[in-house]
Amino acid sequence: MPTPTLCHEFKLDLSARLHAMRRQETTHYTCPDYLASDWQASLSGTPQNDTVADLPGANAGGGASSASSSEINEMWREKICEWCYQVVDHFDFNREIVSVAMSYLDRYLATRSVNRRIFQLAAMTALYLAIKLYEPGKIRMSSLIDLSRGYFLEDHIVTMEDSVLQSLGWHVHPPTPYSFVREMINLLPVQITPRDRHDTNELARFLTELSVCDYWFVTKKPSSIALASLINALELQGEPKIPCSFKIQLLQQLGSCGSDIIYDEEVITCYERLRDMYIAGGYSPINSSPEQPQQGRVATVSPTGHLEQMQVEVGESAGSCD
Helix, strand or coil, rough: CCCCCCCCCHHHHHHHHHHHHHHHHHCCCCCCCCCCCCHHHHHCCCCCCCCCCCCCCCCCCCCCHHHHCCCCCCHHHHHHHHHHHHHHHHHCCHHHHHHHHHHHHHHHHHCCCCCHHHHHHHHHHHHHHHHHHCCCCCCCHHHHHHHHCCCCCCCHHHHHHHHHHHHHHCCCCCCCCCCHHHHHHHCCCCCCHHHHHHHHHHHHHHHHHHHHHHHHHHHCCCHHHHHHHHHHHHHHCCCCCHHHHHHHHHHHHHHHCCCHHHHHHHHHHHHHHHHHHHHHHHCCCCCCCCCCCCCCCCCCCCCCCCCCCHHHHHHHHHHCCC
């Protein structure tokens, strides 16, 4: 009996979407290794064409233009990313919003040197902007300000929002790793059961969320992260739940769609990094049975915890927001 295949029209549509998203990720939505010392050096003294430098506290601790990668580092980015996840969980928003917000933040930080206070303001503004675009009408600015315990005022966010949009050239719809997963998972063989397809999707989603928190993935293409996540999700569930042939058929279908992603060596490095993170984190494959809780989210706590911790560390160097 021949193996059922996807209809030709569907594959053409999917191929077109993948090609469009791949084009986006290599043009407007790329991001350099902006924390690298040479990149930070290139930003030193860069004139800013907006009013962010006039914000209260912008020049605290030596000024935004004198800040360096020693001030803003990978750990700070990880903390603010986790805080963003806590906020979207608090409001029960789509978690993909964090991936969008971090794309805004990373690309913005690649255009200028900032101190810690402006970094926090940019992160909060990026999250607010992503929520406005992807969860319209579901949050007021005052609600987000409340979560910061009044650390920033509405005027701060309004000014920063204009600065972010100008710096991004209004490119505010990045293809996220999970948006690629949503497309690629349609290429799994039709023999996979609905439950196994669901579990594969949730595990791949979880892995993409892990990647958002890790600065190492900033310079990697979302499509590479997506395919690496999907392959890991299939393998981690193991035989006989997910036969090895399913992974092979997925790659064959991607190739038949004309996608060159299967030849991208970046997928391999992303695959290895995600697998290492998954093992180091002590996670286990999704199990939807009542006996075991379903895994699929980065652990979170208070929606204000990390920002408060960062405020303490900034201390007097940040000054008063009033």
